[in-house]
Amino acid sequence: MTFSLLKGLRVVELGESVSAPYCTKLLADMGAEVVKIERPGVGDQAREYGPFLNDQPHHERSGLFLYLNSNKQGITLDLDTPTGQEILGELLAKSQVFVHNLHPTEMDRLEVDYEALRTHNDQLVMASITPFGLTGPYRNYKAYDINLAAAGGICEGLGSPDKEPLTFGTPEVGYFAAMAAASSVVIALLAGQGQHIDIAEVESMAGIYNGPEALMAVYQWRMTRRTGHHALDFPYPNCILRCKDGYIFVGSPEGRQWRALLEVMGGPEWAKEGRFRNRTAMNNEHADEVDGYMEEWLLQHTKAELLVLALEHRIPLAPVRDFKEVRNDESLADQFAAIYRPDTGPVSFAGPPYSLYPQETTPPSPAPLLGQHNSDIYCDRLGYSKEELVKLYQTGII
């Protein structure tokens, strides 16, 4: 689904993997026209990441790439050449926004620098998404998702006390940097002046996820020690427990919810014990014991049955769903749209997470093949002739 809030906005992306591509996907899904630049012959590294259609590896069949790059036009351009650099300038002269996630050392090497690029367009809004930002002692450090999650505070609280700290099961940090960059771009446009935006992926985690925790630490309130499936210093229950056909999240921050849950469970005797009066103490001191009592009841019920009870009695129970269950949740069906491309057939992707009113929507277009829109952009937008296009191709520029 494509909205029209950012209709008319022209964006150029030089992005790989998740962060810059999801940033411009957000912009594209709001109606911006996005041109994605890829390296000739190679393309975005998400093309090799997969998962691949029918498990047949192919750079045009990577699910991560197809998802993050729908609604964009794709061109190839070699920025390692002076002609490539010149063409980038011409493209930016006809655009308002440039988003990239080159590493700072690559920015230095390719001389991708705001002051230089704004000579082509003094109103240019440029967002640089880098692992640690464009300043500071870690500027040139390298990082992948797990390193950013580790420094950003995701890992310290995830796992068992006697084992290694864990990270996300799939790459996630880039999405948060992307959201920061996409909003920042629009805010810069609202402010009405060209400028450079410096987004550090690690800060999109460290700041917004754990910023408050620094303050909690000052007051000796620690929330994120590894405590397995339990959370520290929360009223019990606030954890994932076993049920008949899988796992269920059980929470009850409000006393009313806990009382309702016990009532649904038939008012068990164990819950009446004095040592369970304080639910935070129950969590911190007796969680494993109480898990046993809870699971005895939960194991008699399926996830679907428990969800019905949750809705009926307003208790925070939530099934732990795998991706098959998520995809087949009818209440989410309208978030997904099947996008057709001749070589993949119809593939369904998650669309934007908002419903907008009043707003007209148009169907999304599929992710571009490598260099698919070279002729549209180089000839139709930038005015190159077909002969020049062929020459650019033959000399490896595009």
Added chain:
Amino acid sequence: MSQNNPNLIAGPLERYRVLDFGWVLAGALPGMILADMGAEVIKVETRQRMDYMRLGRPIIGDEPDPEQHPLFHNVNRGKLSIAVNTTKPEAIDLIKGLVSHCDVVVENFSPGVMDRLGLGYDVLSGIKSDIIMASISSNGQTGPLRDLRAYAPSIGALSGLDSTMGYEGERPLGLKHAYADIAGALHSVFAIVSALHQRERTRQGQYIDVSMLRATVATMGVGLMEYELTGNVMAPKGNYDPVMAPYGNYPSQGDDAWVSIAVRTEEEWQGLKTAMGKPAWCEETPFESRYSRQENRRELDENLATWTRARTAEDITEQLQANGVAALPVMGAEDRLFNPHFKARGLYSDIEHPSLGTEPIYNIMWNLEQTPPSIRRHAPLLGEHNQQIFGGLLGMGKEDVARLEEDQVLW
């Protein structure tokens, strides 16, 4: 820093005013960010039902005190607060009076509450036709899950996020962070500023219904595509990446100290070998290629851990980074607070709050170089700005406001 920072330059959104009914985390964050960006954000609160983040144990003394919660101080800095008793019709009229002076309304009550208060989008857009209203909820304003009581961990469960987080073959653990709140809040900010961009061109208002579940689902690219394209359903695999090995958190010298290391390219593998002084095991057959290292990652992890265990996470980070290898310590909150990089970047500002003194408040690090965000003031006391807002925007005198406070309308 005192109440108002005199060194502030105008924020990029300074011409906008936001009426912020958001509370707890998902609802409070958008207003916080818009305030740092320069918007005037009026937090609408009530003593009838206080923001949960004002509750909880006090720092000083034993009595509950709504002005002492560190989380509240973080996510509500920069805002102004009015206390309005929404059970009184007179209070609802006052809120409507404010709406005509506002550009954006944010709320995250349970679906249906704003309508019940007589403050739904239909009413508000009748008062101000180009109002932008964002409603943030767990599962959206419509559909079968609309009324499910759900918090961030519920959404972690429902979205598939939790289904891949855990040790291989073991139970899913659940993330200890409010991923869904933040995913919902950040998508909301993006939709709000995009709606402002549209309004600048078309004078059109906008209603925005953001579901935290859908926001989280939108970030599940790999997991959902894996199922869509191959039919495979992902399960917990510990610290795992399909194209990288080593990829994990490794034990380092010290009490429960760990370092994250990830290697993708052959060049990085050579860098790791060099940093370790080229130990013999690296040359063994199981580790000869990217492919074989991924296949034999458990054995690889054990070998690597023998090297990491004897060194501190900081030393490992320096040595590996010097050789072009991605490594960083697993950091806790204090580690970040005192880390030289985050210090140099200005991740935290010291902000003075009347109840607790100077506190490190994190900055939203969206570094717009010409119009940077900044923390404009400490988190407001409950109802601190009744006079400023009702006097300034609705022209009410001191006595009027005092009378309404006494009558528990502004309360």
